[in-house]
Amino acid sequence: MESIYTLESFVNFIKIGLSKKSIKEYKHCMMHFLSFLEEKQKISKDFVKSDILEYISILKNKDLSASFIKINFWAIKKYYKYLVKHDAFDRLTFLDIFDDVDLPKTIIKRQSIYLKDDVKKKLEIFDKNKNDIVGYGNYIFLLIITFTGARMSETGQLKVEDIDFNTNHITFYNTKNKKPRAVKMCDCLVHNLLKYLEMRKRVVKDNSDASSTQTCYLFLGKNGRKINVDTIGDRIRYYAKKHGVEISFHPFRRGFATELANRNVPIEKISKILGHSSINVTSAHYIYSNDLDEATLMYNLFDESKITLRGEIQKTKIILQNELQNNTENSIQSQSSILKKITLLNNEVASLVNLLQKPS
Numbered sequence: 001m002e003s004i005y006t007l008e009s010f011v012n013f014i015k016i017g018l019s020k021k022s023i024k025e026y027k028h029c030m031m032h033f034l035s036f037l038e039e040k041q042k043i044s045k046d047f048v049k050s051d052i053l054e055y056i057s058i059l060k061n062k063d064l065s066a067s068f069i070k071i072n073f074w075a076i077k078k079y080y081k082y083l084v085k086h087d088a089f090d091r092l093t094f095l096d097i098f099d100d101v102d103l104p105k106t107i108i109k110r111q112s113i114y115l116k117d118d119v120k121k122k123l124e125i126f127d128k129n130k131n132d133i134v135g136y137g138n139y140i141f142l143l144i145i146t147f148t149g150a151r152m153s154e155t156g157q158l159k160v161e162d163i164d165f166n167t168n169h170i171t172f173y174n175t176k177n178k179k180p181r182a183v184k185m186c187d188c189l190v191h192n193l194l195k196y197l198e199m200r201k202r203v204v205k206d207n208s209d210a211s212s213t214q215t216c217y218l219f220l221g222k223n224g225r226k227i228n229v230d231t232i233g234d235r236i237r238y239y240a241k242k243h244g245v246e247i248s249f250h251p252f253r254r255g256f257a258t259e260l261a262n263r264n265v266p267i268e269k270i271s272k273i274l275g276h277s278s279i280n281v282t283s284a285h286y287i288y289s290n291d292l293d294e295a296t297l298m299y300n301l302f303d304e305s306k307i308t309l310r311g312e313i314q315k316t317k318i319i320l321q322n323e324l325q326n327n328t329e330n331s332i333q334s335q336s337s338i339l340k341k342i343t344l345l346n347n348e349v350a351s352l353v354n355l356l357q358k359p360s
Contacts, residue, residue, distance in 0.1 A: 005044045005088065007034060013082050019153075019176050029075035044079075045089060049097045052076065056101065066104035073103060112248060114255040119146055125243050126236075133203045137219045137227070138236050140196050144170065145249060148183040149256035149274050151176065152249040156229025158218040160200075163193060172275070181275045257282060 011027050018026070036055055037044065055076075059069045077098050083089035114122070126142055129135040144155050150172055157174035164171070168190055171182045185193070204215050207224025217226040233249065240247040253274065260270045271282040 005083070007031065010079050010082055014078060025071055026075040026078060029072045030079055033072070033076055033079075044083065047080070047089075047097070048093075052097055052101060056103065060104060070103055073101065111254060112251040113258060114251040115258065119252065119255060122240065122245060122247055125240060125245060129239065133199055133220060133222055134227075134235065136196050136199055138232065138239065140192060141219065141232055141236065142252070143189050143192055145252045146256065147186050147189045148172075149253050150183070151253065151275075152233060153229055154275075156219065156227075156232055159216050160197070160218055161216070163218070165190065165194075175275050177275060177277055179275070181273075183273055 007027065007030055010030065011023065014023055014026060033055065034044070036058070037047065037051070040051070042051070052073075056069065056073065059072060080089055080094050080097070084091050084094050123139070123142060123146070126135070126139040130139050141155055144150055144158070145152065148170060150170075153176075154172040154174055158170070158172070162171045162173065163169075163185075168185045169182045170185055171180055173180050175181055200218075200220060203220055203222065204210065204224050207215075210224035214220075214225040219227045219232060221227050237247055257270050257274060260273070261267070267279050267282055271279045274282060276282050
């Protein structure tokens, strides 16, 4: 039974259901809290309400942020919830200890946010650097977080099979709450993903020695192997700074949420798209629409290039049709692949025709 109380046992328990970041934070908080109990010559099962009040008071006196103090409280509560689950701590005592604890109020500050002009300026820099798999991958990475509101970590873990061109959805599986989330793709994203995947296919072919466990991921390096999400982030920031632009990733997500709010999309739907556990998180930290009267639909960033985009798709379609006709010796599998591309392009053209008929 004594092993239940160890920090290692607790960390193993919370690995299911919490993000790596939260696990690291909870472990750090519990290390300090268990040291606090040790100084009081107490063991975990002797914990009482006065202990949590004293510990919170100590943290407040250290002038720590309200958010950090709350994380400590949640970590300790999670630890004792874990003990209750394993019959190592009394349930009624647990309820009494953590009920009505006075925690500091979090001051919500306005966070950085990218709207139409900011996003367009940043994307234009990367649009000019699509000559290789890394450059185009950086552009695709930014397009995905711009037009789906996805987190950086979710985007970096995408696999090719997570993209469905039949329904034009991306499904994010590596989410913060561990629940898969499907988001509709706009035409600009679909168009660029199709082009990127063609380039990506050549890279995989040129690096046939790369393991399939690597090549299944959407973002690859020139060696055909998966690029770590932190590396993608570092490269994007470096390239942006090189061109005189500072770039962060969460402002794209906030901008996406705010643009939807300005289109009167219900907050419940926005929260669901973002993968939030509560609409309170969405409204408090992600939507800034009170003074954003000039905010416009982000999906119309590329209105001025709709006609050009349609022309490019038609050209690609003609090339594929010619490829199908001229290569009569192609295998059935190859022909099937070409026909599938033509079908996808037909759907994309039809979608763009409807889009062109709408006012910008």
